[in-house]
Amino acid sequence: KQEVTQIPAALSVPEGENLVLNCSFTDSAIYNLQWFRQDPGKGLTSLLLIQSSQREQTSGRLNASLDKSSGRSTLYIAASQPGDSATYLCAVWRSNYQLIWGAGTKLIIKP
Amino acid sequence: GAGVSQSPSNKVTEKGKDVELRCDPISGHTALYWYRQSLGQGLEFLIYFQGNSAPDKSGLPSDRFSAERTGGSVSTLTIQRTQQEDSAVYLCASSLEASGADTQYFGPGTRLTVL
Numbered sequence: 001k002q003e004v005t006q007i008p009a010a011l012s013v014p015e016g017e018n019l020v021l022n023c024s025f026t027d028s029a030i031y032n033l034q035w036f037r038q039d040p041g042k043g044l045t046s047l048l049l050i051q052s053s054q055r056e057q058t059s060g061r062l063n064a065s066l067d068k069s070s071g072r073s074t075l076y077i078a079a080s081q082p083g084d085s086a087t088y089l090c091a092v093w094r095s096n097y098q099l100i101w102g103a104g105t106k107l108i109i110k111p
Numbered sequence: 112g113a114g115v116s117q118s119p120s121n122k123v124t125e126k127g128k129d130v131e132l133r134c135d136p137i138s139g140h141t142a143l144y145w146y147r148q149s150l151g152q153g154l155e156f157l158i159y160f161q162g163n164s165a166p167d168k169s170g171l172p173s174d175r176f177s178a179e180r181t182g183g184s185v186s187t188l189t190i191q192r193t194q195q196e197d198s199a200v201y202l203c204a205s206s207l208e209a210s211g212a213d214t215q216y217f218g219p220g221t222r223l224t225v226l
Contacts, residue, residue, distance in 0.1 A: 004153065031211040043115070043202065044217040051212065089153070096211035097142065098167065101153035 002027040004092050006102035014110050015082055021075040021105045023090030028068045031093035035064050035075050038087040038104065047088075048075070080109045113137075115218035117203050123224045124193055132188040132221045136205030143186050144206075144215060145178060149199040157201075160186060161209050193225045 003026045013019055023033070035047045048057045048064040050073070056065040063076040077084060087106045091099040116135045124130050136143050145157040156170040160180040171177070175193075180186040190197055200222050204215040 034214075036217075041219060043219040044204075046214045046216075049212070049214060091154075093211055097144070097159050097161075097209035098156050099154070099215070100156075101146075103151065103153040 002030075002092060002094050002100045004090060004100050004102040006088075006090050006105050008105060009103065010106040010108075012108040012110060013080060015080060017080050018076070018078050019080055019107075021077070021088050021090075021107070023073040023075070023102055025071045025073075025092045025100075027094075028071055030068065031096060033064075033066050033073050034091045034093065034099070035062075035073075036089040036091060038089055044089065077107075082109045082111050085109045115203055115205050115216050117201075117218040117221050119221060120219065121222045121224075123226065125226050126195060127192055129189065129191045130193055130223065132190075132201050132203075132223070134186045134188070134203030134205075134218060136184065136186070136203070137216055138184075140205035140207055140216075141183065142206045142209040142213070142215075143180060144204040145186070145188050146202040146204065147172075147199045148202060148220070154202065157188070159209060190223075193223075195225045198223055198225045 005024045007022045034049045036044045038044045050057045050066040061078040066073045087104040089104045090102040118133045143160040146154040148154045175191045178188045200220040202220045204217045206213040206215045
């Protein structure tokens, strides 16, 4: 059974710092891995999708890596800003439609 | 509309009552998904539709839960005889296809509280 774990559960850092969010999964047989951002009352927004054959994806200040063999992914946020404050969710694509989700990392960026 | 919409945004009901939650996907998206997010928990897959068909209903917690989709568009999730443990945020998402590579776009959710 696929399980997804995110560490830490919460993180508070000063503005401007670079930070890393961690995601681990128990079954390396995955389709893809995706990182989402969740803002209160606004649903989820997809940040990066890494296909199983890829090792990383970049979008602006965000970089996500994937190591299937070790069952790990990291989301790197450079030069953090207060607007980055949100809950970040990691989800593993178990099939072509089913995502298995981590519980999220709640990130607070202090001005 | 530009995005996925859900209604109502909040629903408070009494234990034992039935509730219907509605999802309007992005126009042209053939795949539609329902998830449940309980406090402090990750999202839990409930069911997905490809067109009007639901190939996988395995995530529905009990036979009190059902869902349908009509016209390849709007979907309703019905919970009969609600229980307090049904309290959660119910999220709907849609994608172009259920391909494993198409991003799922999420609605804002319906917060259900069962008293």
